[in-house]
Amino acid sequence: FEYRIQVSTLDCTGCGNCANICPAKNKALVMKPLDTQEVQIRNWDFASKIPVKENVVPSDTVKGSQFKKPLFEFSGACGGCGETPYAKLVTQLFGDRMLITNATGCSSIWGGSAPSAPYTTNAKGKGPAWANSLFEDNAEYGYGMVLAMKQLRSKIEDYMRELSEMNIDPLAKKAISEWIAGKEDERANRESTARILKLLGGDLGDKKANEIGEKILELKDYLIKKSVWTFGGDGWAYDIGYGGLDHVLASGENINVLVFDTEVYSNTGGQASKATPIGAVAKFAASGKKVKKKDLGLMAMSYGYVYVAQIAMGASQKQTIRTFIEAERYNGPSLVIAYCPCINHGIYAGMGCTQLREKQAVDAGYWHLYRY
Known part of the structure; x- marks a missing residue:
């Protein structure tokens, strides 16, 4: 091609x-x-x-991922915004099966300014389901979605197991066993779901089996494993919503948290947050912040079962995409902290250099890249 x-x-x-x-x-x-x-x-x-050409190249590489249609486009963010490139990339990787809860802040403004929204759908009509929470309860909001999804898919599995014990076509039994075995494997789950939907659309040769099949079809949107993400800024994650975030990470449930770390309250004009580094001048810290930045990543690591990473796309696109893929595949809570240069930083070179600024931050040792 x-x-x-x-x-x-x-x-x-x-x-x-x-x-x-x-x-x-x-x-x-x-x-x-x-x-x-x-x-x-x-x-x-x-x-x-x-027409979109699917699976021409592997989508888990920097180059390959960019042949995937972004399901986030044309936001109302500032030109050069440091946050939106991460949101775009995540939707390219997982967008057709994503659920996003979004804390109030910049990302909820560029993510859902009525009457339009930048989240869109692919050729099959699939795209991220997005909703905005309050500032303080975003993690719990996403946690509720995870638990709801878990319950619904557990119900589907119960129906599947009941079907597998009935006198139905061996091909249907095989498809059912494949769905159960690959329930948490996204690729296997897609393939088995396609077969299940084709089989359940016809007569299974048993009245009771057909009734169960109809119940499964009522829940067909949940046959494919969903990827639940919680988006928010550092004002939410480090400060106002930290109590809820800590509770959700501690739960051990399979939820992905993406923190857009601008190191200030960006949406309200650049006030200092707990993510603001020592010595930085910001609103409420006019003479320089007196204490050091809260180490959110280290605090999450202390649980021992949370996937934790810090990324900066402009410094390493490869590490960024690898982090998102690892976080999503990890069967447990993940916390990804993304460095996001902001217009509130007053970048001398301008907002056209935010990706370069990320590289400079890492090269200087100001921002560290890691995956834990």
Whole structure:
């Protein structure tokens, strides 16, 4: 196949990050004035109508992941926002089966500004289910979804086991046993679900079996394993919602937490949070913060059964994608803390250099990359 990276001229915020970090010797992208790029509007309209080619390349690599359709697009975030690239990548990896709970803050504003929303669907109509919680109860909100999902899928498994003991087609029994065996394996689960849906759509040769099949079909949205994510900023995770976050991580349940760490309360204008480092000047810390940054990752590690990682996309795209995949596959709670440069930082080089800023933060030893 040949491919082209097509930009939506009318939706681009013009920050320039993509052009700045392009690794090619001859840049694949060059920033030009809007009025010189009107021809690209037609190209975008054409490109958006081309059918998606699934599984052309492995999606668990940096390059491969970018052939997956983002199920997050055209948000209302600041141009060059450090948070949105992480949300985009997560939806490319897991978006068609994601449930997202979002703490109030910047990510709930760019994530759900009525009457529009940047979360979208693929060609099959599948996409992230997104909901905004209060500031303080986001982790518990996501935890409730995890428990609900667990209960519904457990009910499906009970129905499946009951069916498998009945006098039905051996092929149906095989499909049922494969679904039960691969219930928590996303790839195997997709394949067995497709077979189950095809079989349950017909006559199983037994009245009672058909009744059970109908009950399973009523719950068909839960046949495929869901990926539950809790999004929020450092004001939520380190401060106002920390009690709930700690409780949910301690539960041992399979939930993924993504913290957009801007190191200040971004949405309300840059007030200091517990994520603000010592000496930093921010609102409520005009003479420099007097105490050091809370080590949220280390605190979560102390449980011994929580997957914990710190990432910075601009420093290592490979480590970022590996972290998301490992966190999602881990059968237990995961906490991913992502470094997010923000307009409140007053970056001298401008918001077109936020990805570069992430690399500089890691190179200088200011921000550490790890997976635990």
